[in-house]
Amino acid sequence: MNSSVIIFPGSNCDRDMDVALKKFGFKNKMVWHDDDKLPQSDLIVLPGGFSYGDYLRCGSIAGKSKIIQSVIDFANSGGLVLGICNGFQILTETGLLKGVLQQNKNIEFICKNIFVKVNNSENKFFENIDKDVLELHIAHNEGNYFCSEDELKSLEDNNQIAAFYCSSDGKVDDKSNPNGAIKNIAGIFNEKKNILGMMPHPERMIDQSLSGEDGSIFFENLLKNLK
Amino acid sequence: MEVNEKIAVDHGLKPDEYKKICDLLKRVPNLTELGIFSAMWNEHCSYKSSRLHLKKLNTKGKKVIQGPGENAGVIDIGDDDAIVFKIESHNHPSFIEPYQGAATGVGGIMRDVFTMGARPIANLNSIHFGSTQHKKTKNLLRGVVKGIGGYGNCIGVPTIAGQTCFDQSYNGNILVNAMTLGLVNKNKIFYSKAAGINKPVIYVGSKTGRDGIHGASMASAIFDDKIEEKKPTVQVGDPFTEKLLLEACLELMSDKSIIAIQDMGAAGLTSSSIEMASKGNLGIELHLDKVPCREEKMTPYEIMLSESQERMLIVLESGKEDSAKKIFDKWNLDFAVIGKTTNSKNIELYFEKEKVANVPIKFLANEAPMYDRPWKKTKLPQKIKFSNNDFKKLKFNDVIKKMISHPNICSKQWIWEQYDHTVMGDTIQKPGGDAGVVRVHGTKKAVASSVDSSASYCHAHPFTGGKQVVCEAWRNLVSVGAEPIAITNCLNFGNPEKKENMGEFVECIDGINEASKYLNFPVVSGNVSFYNETKDKGIKPTPTIGGVGLLKDYKNLMTMKFKSRGNLVLVIGKTEGNLDQSIFANVILDEKKGPPPEINLFNEKNNGETILKIIKEKLALSVHDVSLGGIMIGALKMCIAGSKGIKFYKFKNLTNIYQYFFSEDQGRYIIEVEKNNLKKVESILKKNSVHFDLLGETTDKEIIINDELTFTVDKVTEFYKGWLYKYMS
Numbered sequence: 001m002n003s004s005v006i007i008f009p010g011s012n013c014d015r016d017m018d019v020a021l022k023k024f025g026f027k028n029k030m031v032w033h034d035d036d037k038l039p040q041s042d043l044i045v046l047p048g049g050f051s052y053g054d055y056l057r058c059g060s061i062a063g064k065s066k067i068i069q070s071v072i073d074f075a076n077s078g079g080l081v082l083g084i085c086n087g088f089q090i091l092t093e094t095g096l097l098k099g100v101l102q103q104n105k106n107i108e109f110i111c112k113n114i115f116v117k118v119n120n121s122e123n124k125f126f127e128n129i130d131k132d133v134l135e136l137h138i139a140h141n142e143g144n145y146f147c148s149e150d151e152l153k154s155l156e157d158n159n160q161i162a163a164f165y166c167s168s169d170g171k172v173d174d175k176s177n178p179n180g181a182i183k184n185i186a187g188i189f190n191e192k193k194n195i196l197g198m199m200p201h202p203e204r205m206i207d208q209s210l211s212g213e214d215g216s217i218f219f220e221n222l223l224k225n226l227k
Numbered sequence: 228m229e230v231n232e233k234i235a236v237d238h239g240l241k242p243d244e245y246k247k248i249c250d251l252l253k254r255v256p257n258l259t260e261l262g263i264f265s266a267m268w269n270e271h272c273s274y275k276s277s278r279l280h281l282k283k284l285n286t287k288g289k290k291v292i293q294g295p296g297e298n299a300g301v302i303d304i305g306d307d308d309a310i311v312f313k314i315e316s317h318n319h320p321s322f323i324e325p326y327q328g329a330a331t332g333v334g335g336i337m338r339d340v341f342t343m344g345a346r347p348i349a350n351l352n353s354i355h356f357g358s359t360q361h362k363k364t365k366n367l368l369r370g371v372v373k374g375i376g377g378y379g380n381c382i383g384v385p386t387i388a389g390q391t392c393f394d395q396s397y398n399g400n401i402l403v404n405a406m407t408l409g410l411v412n413k414n415k416i417f418y419s420k421a422a423g424i425n426k427p428v429i430y431v432g433s434k435t436g437r438d439g440i441h442g443a444s445m446a447s448a449i450f451d452d453k454i455e456e457k458k459p460t461v462q463v464g465d466p467f468t469e470k471l472l473l474e475a476c477l478e479l480m481s482d483k484s485i486i487a488i489q490d491m492g493a494a495g496l497t498s499s500s501i502e503m504a505s506k507g508n509l510g511i512e513l514h515l516d517k518v519p520c521r522e523e524k525m526t527p528y529e530i531m532l533s534e535s536q537e538r539m540l541i542v543l544e545s546g547k548e549d550s551a552k553k554i555f556d557k558w559n560l561d562f563a564v565i566g567k568t569t570n571s572k573n574i575e576l577y578f579e580k581e582k583v584a585n586v587p588i589k590f591l592a593n594e595a596p597m598y599d600r601p602w603k604k605t606k607l608p609q610k611i612k613f614s615n616n617d618f619k620k621l622k623f624n625d626v627i628k629k630m631i632s633h634p635n636i637c638s639k640q641w642i643w644e645q646y647d648h649t650v651m652g653d654t655i656q657k658p659g660g661d662a663g664v665v666r667v668h669g670t671k672k673a674v675a676s677s678v679d680s681s682a683s684y685c686h687a688h689p690f691t692g693g694k695q696v697v698c699e700a701w702r703n704l705v706s707v708g709a710e711p712i713a714i715t716n717c718l719n720f721g722n723p724e725k726k727e728n729m730g731e732f733v734e735c736i737d738g739i740n741e742a743s744k745y746l747n748f749p750v751v752s753g754n755v756s757f758y759n760e761t762k763d764k765g766i767k768p769t770p771t772i773g774g775v776g777l778l779k780d781y782k783n784l785m786t787m788k789f790k791s792r793g794n795l796v797l798v799i800g801k802t803e804g805n806l807d808q809s810i811f812a813n814v815i816l817d818e819k820k821g822p823p824p825e826i827n828l829f830n831e832k833n834n835g836e837t838i839l840k841i842i843k844e845k846l847a848l849s850v851h852d853v854s855l856g857g858i859m860i861g862a863l864k865m866c867i868a869g870s871k872g873i874k875f876y877k878f879k880n881l882t883n884i885y886q887y888f889f890s891e892d893q894g895r896y897i898i899e900v901e902k903n904n905l906k907k908v909e910s911i912l913k914k915n916s917v918h919f920d921l922l923g924e925t926t927d928k929e930i931i932i933n934d935e936l937t938f939t940v941d942k943v944t945e946f947y948k949g950w951l952y953k954y955m956s
Contacts, residue, residue, distance in 0.1 A: 009558065010467050012383020016652040034557075048650075050381045053467025109376050109645045139380070139647045201649075209655045209666070209781060 001026050001226050003043040006071070008033045008062045013048035013084065013203065020203035021045070024219040033065045042226055043080045044071055046087030048139070048201060058101060058142045059086055063093030072096060080124060080226070081195045085140055088187065088197030097188055097197045098155065099147030104140070105180025111139040113211050114178050116163040116186045116200055117170050123193040125162065129221045133170040134214040136200035138178060143199040145181040145188070155188060162187035162196050230261050238265035238441075244596055251590045259528045259576065259584045263591065266441075266494035266532055267501060270757050273595035276723035277755045280736050288749040290712050297418060298339040298490065300751025301411070302713045304777050308667055309413035310674055311345035314353075314406035314717040314773040316756035320461040321403040325370025329354075330378040330464040331536050332405040337382065338490035341473050342539065344417040344480045345409025348651065349665045350379045352405045353390040353678045353717070353771045357398030359634050359954060364393070367401050369955065374464075375405070376645045381466035382473065385654050386646035387663025390678050390771075393634045396686075399761030404717040406678055406773040410667060417480060419489040421507035421542045421568055426486055428500070428511060428566040429548070431555050432472045432538035434521035438463050439495070439534025468537040468560070475558040476539065484547035491538040497531045499540040500566075501574055505592040510571035515578045519561040527578040542568060602729035607688050611807050611821040618885050624937050626815055628946050630889070631863055633814055636856050637950040638867075655784055659868070661706035661852060662774070666781045673781035675709035677774050682767035684823035687808050689731045689768055693738020694826040698893060700774030701746050702852035705835040706896065708785035708842045709776030714743065716753040716772050721765025723757045731768035732757075739770060745828040746835075748774070785842050787851035788869035789899055794848060794925045796865075796873060797908070798858055800834045800895030801918040804886035810855050811889035824893050831894045837915045838896050844911070846904050853895035859888035861897050862922065863930070867944045872926035877933065884932075899925060 003026040007014045021028040029039050051062035075081045075096055083091040091097040117133050120126040155161055163186040167176045177184045187198025205215030235245035248264050286294035292309055293301035299313035317332025337347050352375055356364050379386050439462035489499040504511040515530045555562035576584040643658035656664035662677035679699040685692030704711040721728035759766040806812045807821025841847050853861040862873055900908050912919050928939045
């Protein structure tokens with residue numbers, strides 16, 4: 001399977017994503033933001049970081065960069081797009097995903113392990129996954145997902161909520177919401193569910209020496225679903 | 228403006244220093260030249276009070292590739308890999324403007340490291356604040372933490388360890404010391420020594436503004452009531468530009484076009500250009516109209532003294548300008564040829580076709596003043612005689628609670644959760660352990676690093692304190708299973724013109740030196756920060772030591788987490804029961820006098836090496852060094868980390884339980900060992916003549932002393948983790 005990771009000026013999880021994708025068997029290429037064409041890919045990843053310094057608003061300038069039109073075209077033709085952290089913020093800025101990511105409720109950057117309950121039906125990202133509660137890692141200042149009531153209703157009606165922050169045993173409650181996100185939303189899909197944006201970083205959890213290994217489950221399953 | 232003595236004094240120069248300048252030049256300098264002299268001759272850049280004593284430091288070792296004198300020190304970690312590292316202070320600016328002061332401190336130290344061709348792989352910091360009761364402390368803490376995080380998180384370098392201390396001596400002068408480690412191929416290290424004549428001098432990075440003018444002079448003065456007015460001397464950081472600068476510089480460094488490179492840190496363009504030329508014994512000619520400026524009508528004086536951040540100066544091979552410019556264009560950074568190297572041995576500045584300064588470089592560098600300031604020796608204080616009455620009123624459980632939730636002992640999770648400590652995907656020991664550990668990307672190796680200070684010990688007896696901090700750094704590295712290699716020091720002191728403060732400095736250095744030599748733990752880089760004084764009140768002497776060590780196989784990482792119930796817990800090293808200068812004496816008995824715990828370097832080295840052997844033989848399940856709060860706090864931290872309890876055995880031969888559990892005797896570790904491995908561990912310890920006590924055994928959750936349950940681990944965890952969150956909410 002071929003994947004591409006886009007590098008924006010200020011991206012800083014691009015290498016980590018490259019390492020993770022390759023570890024689980026993707027043939028990954030790095031793509032510069034100023035290019036206008038994407039290499040042939042089965043998966044496009046917008047990595048975490050601080051694209052363009054997150055000036056103006058997180059992800060907003062990256063959402064207007066040269067490569068983005070190709071990403072939008074790729075997504076609209078059904079291609080699989082994954083945005084992690086800043087990548088998720090960029091996807092909301094392009095309009096490919098609904099809603100916005102506001103500053104964390106405690107107005108502080110948060111870096112820690114959290115649990116998410118993932119939606120494993122009707123999508124290539126989580127279908128057939130071994131566990132539906134994953135321990136992942138967050139590291140963000142603006143991860144507090146918000147959308148209008150109508151948007152929330154359509155996300156819910158259409159099964160578009162991809163991941164909820166939850167307790168280690170899968171309970172979705174206030175206590176396990178790290179950043180104040182509406183309905184504990186950690187990630188969402190577009191309507192066709194070929195685009196996933198989520199705040200947690202699976203690429204930081206791919207080895208038992210790191211914060212944990214549940215990221216491996218995510219990548220292994222994704223590759224299996226794509227084959 | 229005509230320069231005179233008064234203007235020179237306003238620039239922070241002493242009248243006799245001004246006279247020396249006029250004598251050297253055989254004329255009165257113009258304002259730009261005076262500005263340059265004041266920047267180069269201030270304490271921060273010239274080390275005029277400290278140079279004489281820094282020379283004594285032990286800086287050599289088999290693994291040292293580069294000692295002090297460059298942008299950072301470099302050590303060999305095998306297979307052509309080298310670690311570049313340094314610690315630096317940003318104390319004065321952080322007190323005036325905590326967010327920007329701390330942020331630019333982090334930015335500055337990272338530039339020092341990537342200037343040498345290394346990719347930063349870890350950040351650490353040591354921060355000291357005033358009393359938790361002081362009205363400024365909360366805001367300063369919040370601002371500093373946000374600043375450190377704001378910069379490091381954006382660049383994408385993990386902050387893997389740190390140290391936070393509260394003491395009223397920092398009420399008017401907080402300390403912010405930032406440390407960075409970078410990884411480089413040892414054959415591709417870049418230095419700041421210029422070579423060759425007529426080589427283009429290139430300016431890259433951000434544009435120059437009026438921020439930070441006289442920052443280095445501000446950092447070389449004591450504070451008074453008008454300190455708030457100094458805000459414009461604090462630089463403003465832009466981590467995004469630094470990230471671009473990092474990537475662009477590393478890209479340029481992949482070919483052979485750079486002769487010398489130097490970041491524009493303290494005293495900006497002035498010190499960077501003069502240092503490069505001085506090291507190469509060359510002259511340098513700069514055309515200041517060509518410097519990219521962000522503000523209009525900047526004068527040569529302002530351009531030379533600005534401390535705008537995220538800028539570098541490069542001496543390039545002739546003919547490489549175009550290919551180099553392409554890289555900086557790609558990263559959207561300014562790139563300007565602003566001058567060339569010359570054989571004049573002078574710094575010559577031109578602006579609007581006029582020569583605006585012409586000064587021999589040796590006057591600025593070699594002729595900078597060096598003082599042998601008078602200093603006073605500190606006597607070893609008398610030991611305190613504690614009587615049984617002192618302990619009678621105490622309730623053991625209350626003492627435990629008070630100690631574990633004390634600001635200088637409690638968990639700093641509130642702080643490090645705001646730092647990205649996992650980016651780059653190689654952090655295998657997060658903050659909260661004895662040392663932070665990152666893997667050397669793509670290899671089996673890992674690098675451990677910690678940062679420590681012990682101001683109370685240094686205050687009580689600077690010589691012992693200096694030794695102790697080095698030993699503490701050594702122990703922290705040993706505890707994670709790393710072989711200690713070298714250190715960097717950040718020497719934070721009061722006013723060197725006072726003989727008490729100068730004495731503290733001299734004796735701390737002597738102590739650092741003695742331990743560093745004995746442990747073969749050389750100093751490879753560092754920085755001095757004097758004048759940490761407000762209205763006649765100086766800080767406690769605070770040398771901060773950053774240690775670096777190597778794990779040859781990251782899978783052998785040792786942690787302090789108790790692993791499972793029913794294992795034996797041993798204290799390695801002898802417990803004498805000295806309470807003087809301990810947190811217990813200070814907080815529980817309100818006794819602040821007495822000598823710090825003695826350092827026995829033989830035991831220190833022997834115990835540390837024996838622990839490493841036990842770890843290597845895979846006989847230890849967990850290891851933690853005994854430091855603040857003694858055995859009790861050490862053991863409780865291991866309980867908390869592993870979510871296990873401990874049953875302490877009844878002990879013999881001790882006057883009282885408090886002395887045993889809370890003394891801060893040095894050179895000790897606590898280790899967890901499987902019962903059936905005890906004999907093997909005992910035999911290693913005996914063979915090496917290392918004293919040990921059987922302390923107890925691990926339990927599921929209960930912490931049991933004298934057969935009585937004191938607390939569960941969950942309760943103790945609450946005390947330990949809760950305090951700082953409550954304080955900051």
